[in-house]
Amino acid sequence: MPEMVTRVEEPVxxxxxxxxxxxxxVAFRWRGRKYAxxxxxxxxxFPRGRYxxxxxxxxxxxxxxxxxxxxxxxMGWTLVKVHCPG
Amino acid sequence: MKGLGSARxxxxxxxxxxxxxxxxxxxxFASVEQRDVPFYRKRPLVVCHTSSDxxxxxxxxxxxxxxxxxxxxxxxxxxEARTLCPHAxxxxxxxxxxxxxxxxxxxxxxxxxxxxxxxxxxEVFVDLTPSLSRVPPGPERWRKAVRLAVxxxxxxxxxLGLTASVxxxxxxxxxxxxxxxxxxxxxxxxxxxxxxxxxAPLKVDQLVGVGPRMYRHLRALGVETVGxxxxxPPEVLVEKFGLVGRLLWEAAWGRDWGAVAExxxxxxxxxxxxxxxxxxxxxxxxxxxxxxxxxxxxxTRRMRRSGYLGRTVVLRxxxxxxxxxxxxxxxxxxxDLPSPVFRTAVELLRREAASGLWVEPxxxxxxxxxxxxxxxxxxxxxxxxxxxxxxxxxxxxxxxxRDKYGEEVVTRASLLGEFSLSGMNPRL
Numbered sequence: 036m037p038e039m040v041t042r043v044e045e046p047v048x049x050x051x052x053x054x055x056x057x058x059x060x061v062a063f064r065w066r067g068r069k070y071a072x073x074x075x076x077x078x079x080x081f082p083r084g085r086y087x088x089x090x091x092x093x094x095x096x097x098x099x100x101x102x103x104x105x106x107x108x109x110m111g112w113t114l115v116k117v118h119c120p121g
Numbered sequence: 122m123k124g125l126g127s128a129r130x131x132x133x134x135x136x137x138x139x140x141x142x143x144x145x146x147x148x149x150f151a152s153v154e155q156r157d158v159p160f161y162r163k164r165p166l167v168v169c170h171t172s173s174d175x176x177x178x179x180x181x182x183x184x185x186x187x188x189x190x191x192x193x194x195x196x197x198x199x200x201e202a203r204t205l206c207p208h209a210x211x212x213x214x215x216x217x218x219x220x221x222x223x224x225x226x227x228x229x230x231x232x233x234x235x236x237x238x239x240x241x242x243x244e245v246f247v248d249l250t251p252s253l254s255r256v257p258p259g260p261e262r263w264r265k266a267v268r269l270a271v272x273x274x275x276x277x278x279x280x281l282g283l284t285a286s287v288x289x290x291x292x293x294x295x296x297x298x299x300x301x302x303x304x305x306x307x308x309x310x311x312x313x314x315x316x317x318x319x320x321a322p323l324k325v326d327q328l329v330g331v332g333p334r335m336y337r338h339l340r341a342l343g344v345e346t347v348g349x350x351x352x353x354p355p356e357v358l359v360e361k362f363g364l365v366g367r368l369l370w371e372a373a374w375g376r377d378w379g380a381v382a383e384x385x386x387x388x389x390x391x392x393x394x395x396x397x398x399x400x401x402x403x404x405x406x407x408x409x410x411x412x413x414x415x416x417x418x419x420x421t422r423r424m425r426r427s428g429y430l431g432r433t434v435v436l437r438x439x440x441x442x443x444x445x446x447x448x449x450x451x452x453x454x455x456x457d458l459p460s461p462v463f464r465t466a467v468e469l470l471r472r473e474a475a476s477g478l479w480v481e482p483x484x485x486x487x488x489x490x491x492x493x494x495x496x497x498x499x500x501x502x503x504x505x506x507x508x509x510x511x512x513x514x515x516x517x518x519x520x521x522x523r524d525k526y527g528e529e530v531v532t533r534a535s536l537l538g539e540f541s542l543s544g545m546n547p548r549l
Contacts, residue, residue: 039210039212076157079222081221084524085524092158098160121210
């Protein structure tokens, strides 16, 4: 079975909604392609010293699951991993 | 028996008056991954502790129920798991994610009682007794306890999308055994009057605290069932196994006086502690000492951040399940540096290793520092300060680095490896 998880760790542009102290990604652009976030499956926060990282597992149109990370260190987004069905 | 006696006095309650709940998350790490990645659901999934990018070596942290059907179990090597179930999905353990979810589980439990004690990253004890104090003891109180258990399970499912197996009983030991009876997503109540009938026919290795080694020893004595163990004169067990023998005999009768710790019960900080559960346990002093190093680092780091110095180092150990105890030693001076805490903890550990008490592997090791005082209160200068000055400067530099770049920016080389200490439980 081909490997299902690919570690990417690439910066991505993300459109997100910041409301009432919460953040929710709605779309991201990776390698020139735009992905609309159809479903957020889960999220968690990880404190790193004075900064916080927030991780999101999201789905777009297909079955793939994308792990996005927002860091308050540089206020930037990273695509961490992609899970694809084998 | 000092610890047991004092626990009894502290509790001041007869057996049967408490309603204790044990919550065990079902295939926890694997369930979190299956929740977050829909196409992992209903498939064999193996979560690995490994430094390999492709999960080619290391150990299995958790196997999903689908992978367990193929014989894959926590603690086995990834290589063995791949042989048993080559079509499984193998993923890296994501400890920060599991810890975050564990904190949410504790938060949920804390809404039902202030006595909530994390037993490991995926197990919690909740003493429901204070929440049920207005209900007279008897069947109605047990009914209400079960209702609270259903509510806790429902809340975890609704908020986190995870299932848990829950046991309710008159003490921690019985509640823990009950949670094991029906899995996954089970709920089992064991009433005090049902104890002899339920426990006696069980095979003795189903008793909490009886691992494979103890099972072999007990079988050699002709003890096959929990009933056999209960009928064995306690003096024989004490003669053979020391304090553990007495505790096992009590366990065979369903007795356990251990209190469920209180969350945030004390306004004033009295100690700083960290502990680590070791799945399957170990008797390897090298692993235990290395763990103490990480724990001492973590404890003193928190003390420095909070501005406390401490004088007494406490080593906490759990041997198998049945025997949990602590040993302590006071230092000459108050400190917030890792070295004196680590050295003292290692001395205590080595003494315990030689004591003959460890008839089962050590499953939890913890370090805490007590006799605290505020750093601003100052300390008496001594010759030792000159020797500690270098470490103090080094520690301050490391703290500054960690404050700026995060906890993982600098790590002791000896703490690198397959097992990170990220699963530490920051409360004792």
